[in-house]
Amino acid sequence: LPVLQNKPEPSNKPLRSPHRSGAQQTELHQTLWKVLGVDLTAIPTIGVDTALVLAGEIGTDLSRFPSSQHFCSWLGLAPPTRISGGHRLAGGGPKIVNRAAQALKQAASNARNDKGFIGASHRARLTRMDTSCAIKATAHQLARLVYNLLTKKQAYVEKGLEEFEARSQDRQVRALLRKARKLGYQLVAA
Structure with missing residues (x-):
């Protein structure tokens, strides 16, 4: 995972949304940063709209999740554990409908065009697994980053x-x- 800094500052990433003007985007971005204490839009592929959904669905207090694994499991993004005797069991796990997970999957599907660490890891996943599994794995990576940012209150730093x-x-x-x-x-x- 990329390194986190100690002092949170808003990112300089260009904010684009087809639904809002530039002034509205900037105002929402600043308000989100003040409410959450960190800038979630600093993570590549996460925009203001995705950050709004995450803030609305999970809030600022993640103390109910002891670890990032519990958080990812609640989102429905954890890898399946339906294994017996070293073989996967037929059928999928329980279907979990979660708006925060859907927003992270949408952000993960945009990672293909990202030129940073997350984009490169997503493209590597696409070479070895089908698209839906790669998107879910990248959304899981993004969820772990979101959990770390919100619990440690540190800014995201892209490794590249x-x-x-x-x-x-x-x-x-x-x-x-x-x-x-x-x-x-x-x-x-x-």
């Missing part, structure tokens, strides 16, 4: 595409080392 590429390369090297050890080989850096 370089951080994603470095993590991806590190993951690939570790996988190659594991595979070489399993086959009885030892890799030597060139």
Whole structure:
């Protein structure tokens, strides 16, 4: 997850909405920041409209959720746990209808065009899973970020595409080392 700063400040991200004028957007953005104590629109793909839905549905007090896992489960964005004997059981989990989850899924579907860390991770998910699962996984990532911002009252700091590429390369090297050890080989850096 990207690093969080200590002091919350409103982002300089351009605010666009087809429903409101620029002045209305700015006023809503400032009011949301004052009410929540953090700027949720600093997270890529989350706009003022999504932040409004989140503020209306979950509020500012997340003390009823002991962890981000509980929060994501309440939203219906947690991965399914219907597994028995190492195999997935047929059928999906319980259907949870939640406006906050729907807003996060909409924001996640917009992540494909984002040029930052979240966009890169979403595009990587799209290569290995179907679109609906990738959107749900990205919405889960966004929900964890929202939980951290609201509980720690720290501002979001984007790590960028370089951080994603470095993590991806590190993951690939570790996988190659594991595979070489399993086959009885030892890799030597060139």
